[in-house]
Amino acid sequence: MTENNRTSPPLSSVRKIGKSVLEIAKSRIELIGIELTQEKERLLEIALLSLSAMLFGFLGLVVLTALIMVLFWETWRWQAMIVILVVYxxxxxxxxxxxRKILRDAPLPFEGTIAEFEKDYITLHSD
Structure with a gap:
């Protein structure tokens, strides 16, 4: 019975540590999942807005180009075309x-998760 008492406390400590490590890992994985979902939604929103802006911008440029060409067709046809080309x-x-600037200045994905892992690392090594 004395032998059982000697092995039980260390075994229970190992179980508690293992349980704590698993809980921490679980919360970090959940955080990664949340951040991944947020990043996916943000990218989808940006893609849809960008496509809409390009479509309406293209339509506007077609109409503007046609208007300029009609206005200058008799007098400055080639010069108007060159100016439109340079502007575009x-x-x-x-x-x-x-x-390119937006991509370069974008925050790192999973910043929150990385910060939590760093806190965990500091906590583990401060003891």
Whole structure:
């Protein structure tokens, strides 16, 4: 019976530690799932809004181009075409540069999860 008492406390401590580790892992996995869902929803919203903006922008540019060409057809036809081309190219370069900036400045995915793992690491190593 004395031998049983000696092995029980360490075994129960190991079980408690194992249970704590599993609970921490479970909460971190749930956090990853929540952040992944939020990121997916954000990207879908951005994609739909971007596609809508491109569609309406394209339609507006077609109408604007047609209007300018009709207005200048008799007098400045080639010059109007060149100006429209240059404006469209400059707008395309601006949009590409702005999109690149957004991607470069975007926060890291799973920032909250990484922060929690760092807290766990500090807690474990401070004891």
């Amino acid at each position: 190219l400059l707008l395309a370069l601006f949009c590409a540069a702005f999109a």
